[in-house]
Amino acid sequence: MAEYLPIFTMLVLATLFAGLSFFGSAMLGPKKPTRAKEAPYECGIVPRSEPAERFPVRFYLVAMIFVIFDIEIIFLYPWAVIFRQLDLFGLVEMIVFALAVFVSFVYLISNGALDWGPVKRMRPAATAPSRTSDSTVRRIGRAEEAA
Amino acid sequence: MSLDGSWYLCLAAAVFTIGAVGLLVRRNVLVMFMCVELMLNAVNLTLVTFARMLDDIGGQALVFFVLVVAAAEVVVGLGIIVAIFRRRVGATADDLHLLRG
Amino acid sequence: MNGLPMNGLPMNGLLVAQAGQPEGLAPLELPNVEYSAMAPHLILIGGALVLLVWVAMVRRRPPWAWAAFTVAVGLASLGASWLMWLDVGRNGPRTAVADAVVVDGYSIFFMVLVSVIVVLGALMGESFLKREDIRGPEFYVLMLLSSSGAMFMASANDLVITFLGLEILSIALYVLAGLDNRRMESREAAIKYFVLGAFSSAVFLYGVALVYGATGSTNLGEIVGYLQSSVAPANGVLLAGVALLLVGFGFKVAAVPFHTWTPDVYQGAPSPVTGFMAAGAKAAGFAGLLRVFFATFDTLKLDWQPIVWVLAVATLLVGSVLAIVQEDIKRVLAYSSISHAGFVLIGLQAANEKGLAGSLYYLLTYAFMVLGSFTVVTLVGRKGDARHDLDAYRGLSARRPALALAFTVLLLAQAGIPFTTGFLAKFYVISAAVEGRSYSLALIGMLSSVVAAFFYLRITVLMYMSTDEEEAEEARTEPLAIPRSMAVVLAVSVAFTVAFGLLPAPVIDFARDATLLI
Numbered sequence: 001m002a003e004y005l006p007i008f009t010m011l012v013l014a015t016l017f018a019g020l021s022f023f024g025s026a027m028l029g030p031k032k033p034t035r036a037k038e039a040p041y042e043c044g045i046v047p048r049s050e051p052a053e054r055f056p057v058r059f060y061l062v063a064m065i066f067v068i069f070d071i072e073i074i075f076l077y078p079w080a081v082i083f084r085q086l087d088l089f090g091l092v093e094m095i096v097f098a099l100a101v102f103v104s105f106v107y108l109i110s111n112g113a114l115d116w117g118p119v120k121r122m123r124p125a126a127t128a129p130s131r132t133s134d135s136t137v138r139r140i141g142r143a144e145e146a147a
Numbered sequence: 148m149s150l151d152g153s154w155y156l157c158l159a160a161a162v163f164t165i166g167a168v169g170l171l172v173r174r175n176v177l178v179m180f181m182c183v184e185l186m187l188n189a190v191n192l193t194l195v196t197f198a199r200m201l202d203d204i205g206g207q208a209l210v211f212f213v214l215v216v217a218a219a220e221v222v223v224g225l226g227i228i229v230a231i232f233r234r235r236v237g238a239t240a241d242d243l244h245l246l247r248g
Numbered sequence: 249m250n251g252l253p254m255n256g257l258p259m260n261g262l263l264v265a266q267a268g269q270p271e272g273l274a275p276l277e278l279p280n281v282e283y284s285a286m287a288p289h290l291i292l293i294g295g296a297l298v299l300l301v302w303v304a305m306v307r308r309r310p311p312w313a314w315a316a317f318t319v320a321v322g323l324a325s326l327g328a329s330w331l332m333w334l335d336v337g338r339n340g341p342r343t344a345v346a347d348a349v350v351v352d353g354y355s356i357f358f359m360v361l362v363s364v365i366v367v368l369g370a371l372m373g374e375s376f377l378k379r380e381d382i383r384g385p386e387f388y389v390l391m392l393l394s395s396s397g398a399m400f401m402a403s404a405n406d407l408v409i410t411f412l413g414l415e416i417l418s419i420a421l422y423v424l425a426g427l428d429n430r431r432m433e434s435r436e437a438a439i440k441y442f443v444l445g446a447f448s449s450a451v452f453l454y455g456v457a458l459v460y461g462a463t464g465s466t467n468l469g470e471i472v473g474y475l476q477s478s479v480a481p482a483n484g485v486l487l488a489g490v491a492l493l494l495v496g497f498g499f500k501v502a503a504v505p506f507h508t509w510t511p512d513v514y515q516g517a518p519s520p521v522t523g524f525m526a527a528g529a530k531a532a533g534f535a536g537l538l539r540v541f542f543a544t545f546d547t548l549k550l551d552w553q554p555i556v557w558v559l560a561v562a563t564l565l566v567g568s569v570l571a572i573v574q575e576d577i578k579r580v581l582a583y584s585s586i587s588h589a590g591f592v593l594i595g596l597q598a599a600n601e602k603g604l605a606g607s608l609y610y611l612l613t614y615a616f617m618v619l620g621s622f623t624v625v626t627l628v629g630r631k632g633d634a635r636h637d638l639d640a641y642r643g644l645s646a647r648r649p650a651l652a653l654a655f656t657v658l659l660l661a662q663a664g665i666p667f668t669t670g671f672l673a674k675f676y677v678i679s680a681a682v683e684g685r686s687y688s689l690a691l692i693g694m695l696s697s698v699v700a701a702f703f704y705l706r707i708t709v710l711m712y713m714s715t716d717e718e719e720a721e722e723a724r725t726e727p728l729a730i731p732r733s734m735a736v737v738l739a740v741s742v743a744f745t746v747a748f749g750l751l752p753a754p755v756i757d758f759a760r761d762a763t764l765l766i
Contacts, residue, residue: 060229064222071218074211085276093281103297110304156461163454170447179443186450190457197461206460209408213453216415220449223419224442227426231435 061113072101155196163189176228180221187217285344285351287332288325288359289399292366295321296392303385311383315374315733318388322366329359337761343405347467350405354608357762358402358535361612362395365528368619368737372520375731376626380428380518380633387427391524394420398532402539407456407466407493410536414452414500417532418445421525425517428633437516444499444509452496458489468544475547490545490552494559497540500533501589504562511574514582515636519629522578523622526585527615534592534611541596542604549599556597557689563590564696571703577625577636580703581618584662587700588614594693595677598684601763606676609759613669613745617661620741623734624655630728641707643715648728652711654742661745663704664697668749672756 075097083090108114166185173179191210198206283290299314333356336342341352349355373387397416404410422445426438460466462485463474498506514522541552567587574580588610595607628644628651629635645652661670674697681690748755 057229060225064225067218068222071215074214082276086278089278100297103300106304107300166450167447170443176439176443183446183450187453190450190453193454193457194460197457201464203464205466209466212408212412216412219415219419220446223422224446227422227435227438227442230426230429231439
């Protein structure tokens with residue numbers, strides 16, 4: 001343990017120094033807050049609205065597809081380590097496994113999950129049956145009145 | 148410096164409890180999601196520790212299955228969350244109030 | 249180098265294999281994968297995969313053909329189950345695939361049950377999907393996969409397989425609950441089901457891990473061997489593991505106090521999915537629960553029986569009392585399904601052979617009753633799947649006498665009126681409880697069925713009440729169509745409920761044979 005002592009000393013000293021300087025500047029520095037100083041950015045354009053946080057659903061979709069196919073590989077590793085011993089048995093079982101995974105891949109492609117660029121709709125847009133163009137006009141009208 | 152297996156078991160139990168409590172008290176669906184992952188990984192730690200203590204490979208093999216199942220759950224869960232919160236700003240469980248009685 | 253333990257773990261010659269001298273090794277003991285032992289499961293999974301490829305490859309997409317294909321797959325798996333039943337009758341039960349799967353009467357009983365649910369579920373789904381304009385084969389694919397998970401839960405001889413079966417069942421069901429993703433209720437049901445389902449799976453898995461730590465194996469046979477050979481088997485870790493397993497199963501079968509998701513999910517999910525959930529997921533949950541507790545933890549009986557007693561009482565009372573105050577038919581049926589779970593738990597609590605046979609019989613007959621009931625709910629819900637308040641049933645007999653009659657039969661059977669399978673099922677589990685000397689539980693069961701009869705009768709009376717003019721007008725403008733496939737489901741479930749209520753021997757023998765073969 002003795003050889004770690006300098007590191008511990010260093011850690012303690014660093015923490016003390018950082019803490020003391022924060023404390024010192026808070027105690028000693030003058031505080032004259034103005035609106036400009038409290039803005040997120042002190043220079044540049046004044047922000048008028050929150051930035052858009054929404055990504056296209058396609059990003060999530062690709063991430064999900066990646067996660068699921070990535071994790072399937074977990075079964076290939078143990079097999080790859082001893083596949084010589086497993087011989088034909090291992091090969092057959094792995095082909096069965098790969099086929100099952102592949103079918104879901106075919107389904108994804110056929111559904112357009114991997115098409116980039118302009119969206120080709122395979123199915124009509126998913127809207128509630130109660131939503132018509134009239135109700136949309138009403139809804140947007142209300143939103144604009146409120147704004 | 149080596150630790151007794153029971154330390155790992157206690158750690159796993161603590162992590163599992165944190166996950167379970169978090170799932171029940173937090174309102175953000177994504178955080179609830181992370182809590183599920185916390186619980187599953189606590190189970191993984193338990194399994195690996197037991198496998199080591201029992202000198203048996205079975206527990207470690209089980210971890211593979213847990214990992215895959217957890218991934219599948221994550222993907223399905225994320226899909227549902229994306230579908231439900233597409234038109235909303237925050238992902239809060241309190242917004243889910245249509246079904247009650 | 250070969251076989252020497254290093255870091256406490258046995259080396260199985262990995263390094264040697266990499267060095268390219270396999271002849272110096274003891275050959276691996278390869279498991280014998282008997283696909284025939286899992287034929288019905290594989291037929292369902294194969295059917296799902298074929299359906300996916302079909303949809304991907306063929307441009308023309310006739311939805312009725314998918315339904316017909318799913319029905320054919322269900323019938324094929326029913327046939328395979330029947331062949332296995334005959335085989336087990338001749339050669340006795342056995343385990344297969346390195347002891348991971350067991351082929352006995354019990355597992356085949358559930359294979360038959362699940363296959364029937366697949367057939368009826370596909371018929372129910374077809375016209376529903378057409379009416380709601382939900383395109384794509386996902387309903388059938390997910391239902392087939394989910395059912396294969398249910399079968400794996402019933403035939404698992406290893407807690408790992410039980411867990412995988414549980415997950416295959418549940419993950420598909422989460423998506424199915426949110427299938428009608430234009431309806432906010434459906435999406436909300438999906439996320440509620442998902443969060444609580446994931447929680448219960450994690451709890452279940454922790455139970456598996458603790459049982460593994462305490463007994464050194466996840467194989468049910470080896471656990472039994474350990475429990476029988478050890479002097480003081482009931483240590484804290486093992487009991488905690490068993491308790492967590494019970495909680496995990498309790499969520500799936502909707503036992504109080506783990507039932508909170510049930511009413512919301514049943515109400516929000518598309519009606520045919522709810523029917524499938526009530527029949528299939530409950531049967532699967534009990535398939536795992538009954539096998540693990542009856543067959544494996546039998547020696548710990550004195551430890552889990554009191555807990556199950558409390559669960560059963562709470563489930564019976566909460567289910568039937570809260571059903572009375574509901575105004576939505578799907579919530580009523582959800583609470584009634586909770587109280588039915590209580591009756592199956594009575595059979596488990598009795599912990600004797602009659603209790604097991606009674607539970608199996610109950611699950612089989614309940615599946616038919618609840619599938620039929622949700623067919624009626626789907627029909628009355630009309631387009632939009634929204635009209636589920638009890639008022640929608642007022643005066644149904646005047647508009648659709650046959651439908652009202654079928655629903656009456658199914659509801660009364662659930663209430664336990666004599667000459668129906670529902671009565672026999674309740675009688676069976678309660679007499680098992682009496683045989684197991686749980687008199688108080690038997691009494692509470694009877695009491696709860698009396699309370700439950702109230703809300704079943706309330707719906708029945710509503711249907712036979714006359715409508716006022718306003719509603720009659722509405723009925724004319726919005727006629728209630730009964731597609732042929734729905735009529736088939738209704739006819740089958742009503743016929744089963746009544747015929748085997750009058751002639752009970754074949755089904756009771758089937759359930760009893762299923763327990764003898766374990």
